[in-house]
Amino acid sequence: MSLQNHRAVIVGGTSGIGLATAKLLVSHGAQVIVASRSQEKVDAAVKEIGTAQGYVLDFQDERQMRLFFEKIGEFDHLVVTAAGGATSQGPFGALAIDSARSEFDSKFWGQYATVKAALPFIRKSGSITLTSGAYAARPAKGASTMVAINSAIEGLVRAMAIDLAPIRVNAVSPGVVDTPVFSGMDNESRTAVFRQIAQSLLLQHVAKPEELAEAYVYLAQNTYTTGSVLQVEGGAILSGI
Ligand SMILES: NC(=O)c1ccc[n+]([C@@H]2O[C@H](COP(=O)([O-])OP(=O)(O)OC[C@H]3O[C@@H](n4cnc5c(N)ncnc54)[C@H](OP(=O)(O)O)[C@@H]3O)[C@@H](O)[C@H]2O)c1
Numbered sequence: 001m002s003l004q005n006h007r008a009v010i011v012g013g014t015s016g017i018g019l020a021t022a023k024l025l026v027s028h029g030a031q032v033i034v035a036s037r038s039q040e041k042v043d044a045a046v047k048e049i050g051t052a053q054g055y056v057l058d059f060q061d062e063r064q065m066r067l068f069f070e071k072i073g074e075f076d077h078l079v080v081t082a083a084g085g086a087t088s089q090g091p092f093g094a095l096a097i098d099s100a101r102s103e104f105d106s107k108f109w110g111q112y113a114t115v116k117a118a119l120p121f122i123r124k125s126g127s128i129t130l131t132s133g134a135y136a137a138r139p140a141k142g143a144s145t146m147v148a149i150n151s152a153i154e155g156l157v158r159a160m161a162i163d164l165a166p167i168r169v170n171a172v173s174p175g176v177v178d179t180p181v182f183s184g185m186d187n188e189s190r191t192a193v194f195r196q197i198a199q200s201l202l203l204q205h206v207a208k209p210e211e212l213a214e215a216y217v218y219l220a221q222n223t224y225t226t227g228s229v230l231q232v233e234g235g236a237i238l239s240g241i
Pocket residue numbers: 011012013014015016017018035036037038039041042057058059060081082083084106107110131132133134173174175176177178179180181
């Protein structure tokens with residue numbers, strides 16, 4: 001399917017994987033709308049993409065999301081890559097329930113609320129692509145919250161594919177991707193961690209956001225894929241990391 005003149009909304013499209021997806025969609029002829037919380041990131045992304053529209057919103061706020069989609073009107077493809085960072089890490093027994101809950105509020109309920117608000121405006125020939133993560137398929141020690149969130153997203157995607165057909169609903173499941181989500185680490189530590197991760201992966205490198213963007217564009221384009229989780233993780237699941 002050509003994406004020429006298709007309208008695509010990317011919630012979280014101002015950074016990392018979402019920004020790379022926005023740029024790739026534009027290169028395929030799509031009209032792109034990016035949204036996230038920070039005006040600064042929205043402005044920078046709109047400038048970098050060149051032709052996109054940008055909106056400031058919090059995807060956890062149902063009212064804001066409803067008003068946003070009412071303003072946007074009909075469109076073809078919804079991509080959600082927004083999420084707060086993984087803050088609830090550590091052995092299951094030591095985790096505070098509130099911290100796990102607030103991570104669910106962001107990544108799971110944020111994506112849920114976004115789809116709910118967007119639904120009246122997505123064309124029947126269109127698509128919804130959410131974002132999970134490789135931990136859903138291969139839990140890592142100390143990552144129970146992210147494992148649960150990503151598994152919940154993948155379950156939701158399969159259920160929505162049934163309820164919302166013929167709209168296609170899929171997820172991309174990234175492995176480790178070099179994005180600003182790691183900006184809290186200094187360069188030296190990040191390089192060392194990435195080198196170590198790369199050595200244990202079948203494909204021997206940490207992903208660039210552009211490698212993920214291709215998966216989102218594929219799922220927007222392909223008219224015979226729904227209820228699927230596209231793993232883009234460099235062989236992390238088979239490598240056991
Ligand atoms: N990078 C990885 O290694 C990796 C691995 C597995 C899964 N993932 C998943 O991939 C997705 C994208 O990650 P990324 O690495 O590209 O992260 P990123 O570079 O930090 O981008 C996250 C985006 O989400 C937006 N955002 C965060 N909270 C939001 C909210 N409440 N409302 C609206 N927008 C919000 C951020 O902008 P504002 O700050 O302006 O809101 C930003 O544009 C996430 O679901 C993440 O869990 C990433």
